[in-house]
Amino acid sequence: MKFIGNKATVMPLAVVTVLLAFGMPQADAQGLFERLFGGGIRRAPQGYFPPPPKYRSKPREFAGGGSRINSPSYYTYKADRLVRVDFATLMAAPQPVAPQDAAFVPSLTSDAFREAIAGLGDYELYAEPDIAKALIAYYSANPDFIWVTGIGPNGRAQDAVRVLGEATSYGLTPADYSVEVPAAGALTGGADARLQELVRFEMALSARVLRYVHDAQSGRVDPNRITGYYDFPAKPLDMEGVLKTLVRTQQVRTYLESRHPQNAEYQA
Known part of the structure; x- marks a missing residue:
């Protein structure tokens, strides 16, 4: 057992x-x-209370002076307000004195430009503020035509108008750079009317060329005006320098197209 x-x-x-x-x-x-x-089974004596729990202090919050990061803000996009170009400064420049009995004949020198600016008095040309300022500054220092030779648009003007009309190939809108080109031919409306037409064409084409160069370099839309998330530095552009270059070159197309980005990613 x-x-x-x-x-x-x-x-x-x-x-x-x-x-x-x-x-x-x-x-x-x-x-x-x-x-x-x-x-x-051991029982606690009657009237016995357990000790209170130990106090635990709250963790201290960081009270440093660090930067506070806010979420990006979004804006209602606003383009530059167009202003009327003030040609008063150009018109106030001293004019060449001609004999009172002399018939008016368009000159092939810079005197033609000085004679023509009288036709800008009531001309309403609107442009971005920087462009309007650059036009007056350039032509005040260089009172001569860039786009006109004799009594009509020259080869530079023809090349520039073609490039502006092909803006679509670079993702731009041709209507933003359109210019009314004077008709070629004889002085059908008289010398004064023809000079007025030519000087207005000169100013309009310079304004639209400067807009095109700006947009080719920096884009038509400024991303910094869309949201505070972006902070792209502005690309400086010497607009007077652009006009000085154009008056010295016959390769207008090459110059204007060179203002677009040239990196491989953009070209692709």
Whole structure:
């Protein structure tokens, strides 16, 4: 017959049996029982309250003086407001004095330009503020035609008008650079009318060429005016320098097309 349990269990049971047989005070028996089998359920004395939980301080918030990053803002796009070119400065320049009895004949020199600017008094040409300023500054210092030779548009003018008309090939709108070209031929409306037509064509073509060069270099739309997320630096453009270059070259198409980006990504 096998005993249930091991020796460690049998010995305490034997001791308890002997003690109960011979008798033992109840308190001593209770203490012995607890020592042999462990104490019973210990209860906290009545009226006892556990200690409060330890206080945990809140983590300190960073109070540094760092920059605060805001989400980008978006704007209602506004293009430059067009202004009327003020030709008063050009018209106020000293005019060449001609004999009173001399018939008016268009000159092939810079005197023709000085004679022609009288036809700008009521001419309404609108352009961006920078372009309007550049026109007056350039022609005040250089009172001569760029796009007119004799009594009609020259080769430079023809090349420039063609390039402006092909603006679509560069993602631009030809209507933004359109110019009314004087009809070729004789002085059908008289010398004064022809000079007025030519000088107005001169100013209009210069204004639209400058707009084209600006847009070719910097784009028609300024991304910085769309959202505060962009911060592209402005690309400087010497507009008077552009006109000075055009008056010295016959390669107008080459020059105007060179103002577009020349990197491989754009060319692709």
